[in-house]
Amino acid sequence: MAKAPRTFQSLQLAILTVSDSRSRANDSSGDLLQHRAERAGHQVPERALLPNNRYQLRAQISQWIASPAVQVVLVNGGTGFAAGNCTVEALTPLFDHPIDGFGELFRQLSFQRIGSASVQSRACAGLANQTLIFAMPGSGSACELAWQQLIEPQLNAATGPCNFVPHLKNSTAAGCEGIA
Secondary structure, rough: OOOOOOOOOEEEEEEEEOOOOOOOHHOHHHHHHHHHHHHOEEEEEEEEEOOOOHHHHHHHHHHHHHOOOOEEEEOOOOOOOOOOOOOOHHHHHOOEEEHHHHHHHOOOOOOOOHHHHHHHOOOOOEEEEEEEEEEEEOOOHHHHHHHHHHHHHHHOOOOOOOOOOOOOOOOEEEOOOOOO
């Protein structure tokens, strides 16, 4: 019996910018992520900008994790070593399943562009209540790199042999095939 071909499935994304200095008017990284997601065929019904406060971040992300309308959360900012950054500390307790490979691969790709400074990135990802969460640095180039090289392909149900779409709430996509 032939297997049905994999097809693209539009997903519902939320975007959170973490910054003590940006406003919605100058949130260029949030704008970039929204534009890329929509250009790829996804919807972005939720967007927020919050300061570096782990409890406000955790509350917003928890709301999206609990919502049946949000399947993916993209977080930009607050992942470096600056004293006030707390994105990683806010998110990691919420993960049911950390996705270690995202941070590892992001730093590897970053190393090719910025050299040893890439070790200061604490980019991370995880799955919580069937909601995929990616946290990346707040620079536009970092967001572009993460989206283009890692996130966009994994949000496409047609990407083989595996993608994250079958693991998301309200997904109709088939699972991985051919992975040992």
